[in-house]
Amino acid sequence: MSYKSTEIESPVGKILKAREHVSQNEGLIFEKSAPGKRGMELPPLDVPAVDASKALGQEFTRDAIEGFPEVSEIEVIRHFTRLSTWNYAIDLGMYPLGSCTMKYNPRVNEFVARLDGLATEHPQQPAEVSQGCLRILYDLQKCLLSITGMDAATLQPVAGAQGELTGLLMIRAYLQSQGNPRKTVLIPDSAHGTNPASVVIAGYEVKNIKSNARGQIDTDHLREFCTDDVAALMLTNPSTLGVFEERIAEIAAILHERGALLYMDGANMNALAGVTRPGDFGVDLMHLNLHKTFSTPHGGGGPGAGPVLVKKFLEPFLPVPVVVQKEDGKFGLDHRRPHSIGRVRAYCGNFGVLLRALAYILAYGPGLRQATEDAVLNSNYIRKNLEGVFDLPYNLPSMHEVVFSDARQKKHGVNTMDIAKRLIDYGFHPYTTAFPLIVPGAMMIEPTESESREECDFFIEAMRSIAAEAETNPELVKTAPHSTRIGRLDEVAAARKPILRWKAEEGGSR
């Protein structure tokens, strides 16, 4: 291995940049491997050993796994610790990714999820010895129903997208029971990509409806589109612009008159918890993203949980099993549900995620409202301080997030992605770029309640400073980031000639 060093100019002459430090040049685990090393030992076998090829037959056994790592414990520790330092994280600072709700992930939740007697439990063990797990699920259901104003829940879906699919399958099963499953599902053009993708798996066609000039559902347009073929509208509320649908009652009424249902994508529930309940404003069913609103860690892309909450009339269609409390006070799993849509995942879903979400809710209690208020306060504070610096395409009251556009900076050749990358140099994770699709050059900022006033001020300062740079030194912004271990990566080359695994003979370039 060679550690190529780059010389850069500095006030004290030419120096080697910090990124050439050994911890910044970590190779792949496979490249550290040497025969005979290992990082984990097993207790000795306490029964007679067997010969695999005799026990299974030669045709069912394999030789040693080609290229598999052979490294010691300290090398594993160093390798992954070094990799970790190449990441940004909520524990390091503000992560203003709009629509993603990157809030603090309480450490006590990690502790309780690992308790002996919870982490150790097998999903098929009898209910007699699972009362603790079942009660956790039951208690969480009760809390989520309280927060949303709905009547019944399933905790089985393991992601928002799977929650959407589960909800759509329930809509179909319900409408089928009424005689006609119908054909299409309406989706606003501001929606997340998972919405239309889920609709297709549920066997429906997608019909996109345009937002009006205010970025809201055009109710006249909706009325026109809402034919007898429409099964449901999937609505994110507040919308991906961070704006509450003011005509929500009318929207629900239009759908219900036509026998269609109102599905709410709860991705933005962090703007509503404790302030208003979807069950009160006409929503028939919805999902929550526990890895957003309810603080379970994103872990670099997952796991999540996407519980679905429904009104009473949809309860028969919930996935099996359903967590129930019996007359004797004991908890159990009800599998005998003839109208159920079936199962969307093995077992009871992401129990470890569900448990963390309950720990989060227990920490706040009714005080969840304060978290919501602070989230909305932060986003409005940032908006106020950046208005006039960045273009605000929809001048509507912001809730938990605010969407600017790069229209002003574009004049200097600087776009939303450039500004986002430059934010990295200021120590912030970029905001969400280029979404929602209805805003060209979107800059979607969601601070969450986890940011102090000081952190918000730092962010505002960084954004203002980048806006100034876009005018005075656009090249600096366009070539950012400058402070990271590596520069902007060639994504086109990555897709044109995909290298998706390490191979011994190639070794990889350095």
Add this chain to the structure above:
Amino acid sequence: MRYLPKSPSERREMLEAIGVQSVNELFESIPEKFRLRAPLALPAALSEPEIIQYFQARAAENSKGYTSFLGAGVYSHVRSVVTDALVQRGEFLTSYTPYQAEFAQGTLTAIFEFQTLMCQLTGQEVANASMYDGSTALTEAVLMAERITGRHRVLVARSVHPEYRHVLQTYAKNLSIQIEEIGYTESGQLDRAALKKESLEQAAAIVVQSPNFFGVMEELPALAEVAHASGALLVTGIAEAVSLGIVRPPAEADIVAMEGQSFGISPSYGGPYVGVIATRDKFVRQMPGRLAGQTTDAQGRRGFVLTLATREQHIRREKATSNICTNEALFALVATIHLSLLGKEGLREQALQNLAKARFAQAQLEKIPGVRRVFRGPSFNEFVLEFPRSVKMVNQDLLREKIIGPFALGTHYPELTKRALVCVTETTPRAEMERLAAAIGKILERPV
């Protein structure tokens, strides 16, 4: 509230800066009649020690102190404290999906390593960044086979995990995919004679699991030949991934759908786990889920990015290969660290220990009068026994001995009442296997 970093006066000052009197003004876009007046009906806020107490109390209501012989898709295996210490680093735990590659090279590099490990294990050419779990991975593999072949029938072995098949049915119901279930022989393997020619000719895939739900290995090379001869794919599910330490990889399969829970992930009452889809290079554009790929920056330094995203929902919307967005990245990392520690020799030794222990347990249990081994095909760490009476009754008695008995197959297979699926792993002490055999012996001696 300890999680909220603002003082009352800071809140007031921020409201002033915004130009409003009270925070309620920020919620005026919500129609008045829908605004909550009363506090949420939730239990009062708890301090950290109280939260710990609540969960410790729940843990005490579960199976602490019991020995379990359950497998059936979820396995108790060794885990290192090193893995847990590393994944609890905030830089991994509290980071987002690595869309901003320059600021997420740690996660991306680890995903690339995960993809590589999964290829090495399965004998496939490309693996994705993770699926939700084994059940949804198998389902997505079937949808993928349908896209590749343009055929709409799938032949699914009844020896595939029943809950996986249930998930597949739920997904397939509205996609005009016809599922034909194929039975098993006395060996516990797929009944090849039951594969009808006319079905095969319409089939997108033959779907098996190996080791299957009965713990028996399928004859994958032969099944691949049958499938390929009629233009179908072979989709192979794996629920017990530790088997790959010693068992021949499913290299002949066209798509492998695996549950990675066995790689250092605790049972945690059903999740989170990590699903895997691995396949041949030529099918990569039909794969669901995220992929990390190698590339370079302007100065030629190696780096990793999420790539081939034109398959995914955030780009393709209703034309995407799947609706998956959030996956199980943190548990793919657990598996990556765990396998790095265990290494080439460790994984092989672990697999061999499972095999040896299962053989030992089997011999002990077969000695009990009236107990008989059912399927004779080659098995890894699970095997099926027939009891002279209902497994549920035996298990009720075992619970009194603080033993969680084997899985009662009658739950999912009406023809297999009195059959029990026993699982032992390297974590099952010999003394506990002997205790199980003695306990069952005693139970069966007693009159019903």
